[in-house]
Amino acid sequence: xxxxxxxxxxxxxxxxxxxxxxxxxxxxxxxxxxxxxxxxxxxxxxxxxxxxxxxxxxxxxxxxxxxxxxxxxxxxxxxxxxxxxxxxxxxxxxxxxxxxxxxxxxxxxxxxxxxxxxxxxxxxxxxxxxxxxxxxxxxxxxxxxxxxxxxxxxxxxxxxxxxxxxxxxxxxxxxxxxxxxxxxxxxxxxxxxxxxxxxxxxxxxxxxxxxxxxxxxxxxxxxxxxxxxxxxxxxxxxxxxxxxxxxxxxxxxxxxxxxxxxxxxxxxxxxxxxxxxxxxxxxxxxxxxxxxxxxxxxxxxx
Numbered sequence: 357x358x359x360x361x362x363x364x365x366x367x368x369x370x371x372x373x374x375x376x377x378x379x380x381x382x383x384x385x386x387x388x389x390x391x392x393x394x395x396x397x398x399x400x401x402x403x404x405x406x407x408x409x410x411x412x413x414x415x416x417x418x419x420x421x422x423x424x425x426x427x428x429x430x431x432x433x434x435x436x437x438x439x440x441x442x443x444x445x446x447x448x449x450x451x452x453x454x455x456x457x458x459x460x461x462x463x464x465x466x467x468x469x470x471x472x473x474x475x476x477x478x479x480x481x482x483x484x485x486x487x488x489x490x491x492x493x494x495x496x497x498x499x500x501x502x503x504x505x506x507x508x509x510x511x512x513x514x515x516x517x518x519x520x521x522x523x524x525x526x527x528x529x530x531x532x533x534x535x536x537x538x539x540x541x542x543x544x545x546x547x548x549x550x551x552x553x554x555x556x557x558x559x560x561x562x563x564x565x566x567x568x569x570x571x572x573x574x575x576x577x578x579x580x581x582x583x584x585x586x587x588x589x590x591x592x593x594x595x596x597x598x599x600x601x602x603x604x605x606x607x608x609x610x611x612x613x614x615x616x617x618x619x620x621x622x623x624x625x626x627x628x629x630x631x632x633x634x635x636x637x638x639x640x641x642x643x644x645x646x647x648x649x650x651x652x653x654x655x656x657x658x
Contacts, residue, residue, distance in 0.1 A: 359390045360536030361406040373536045378403030386410045391499040392483045405535030407458040413595045415451035418580045420573040420599040427608035446575040449523040459534030459635045465642040466529040469509035472619040476556050476604030477597045479504040480577045485591035494581035500537040503629040504597045535633040554630040556601050
């Protein structure tokens, strides 16, 4: 069973997704409300998936898979082992809640980007929270899991890396979610210490570019949640993303001789997470540039 929202002539409805059926639940205030309580599905109704998150979440995008980092470094010809800090704690950054997109909503290439990329991830959806949680306490906070695509402007990201202040416009444009949230109870049979026993599949214009198990996490979902809670706390509604499954983006293969190229306007990208559903997104042209700054240039050191 999963929880989602459906677009209809009567407005958005909240309910359960059971097999091929959508079953609205009268009186449900939000998908988070349904995740937090047990309920009986109602009568089947047509389902047109909307953004499953109908509140303003905090988004932490973590690095749960160190092999993704190793592959990304190799794409930049960095061949030495990861620094020890990577093994001490899971890195994360805060993403932009205003950039959330529904699972079939088009995504525009960021202005000025020439190396546009997808990233296949899964996010834990919290239905409770706390401060300084143990891994066991953190596991009890997870109410479900949702497919998460972190769209990335790789050239802008590379330029911003020089400033050593974290992610900026390279990651600011879009995050796609959905189409539903698989409840923690339903996902329990799929849970493994190093991920979820699902197939991660990505196609671009019907060409398969990824097909791999969503396994191999160095940090479990509960460890990611517990670390995020240290000293600051997490709360109901927060999304804690896994980071990219190894091979789950174009950048990792960008150094290879058979690299297919970056995403282009008109591409249809489908990320299929099996029981988590699929994100199917058309890539569109960037918005035209605007004069966002003063005409007087900043002075740079001689």
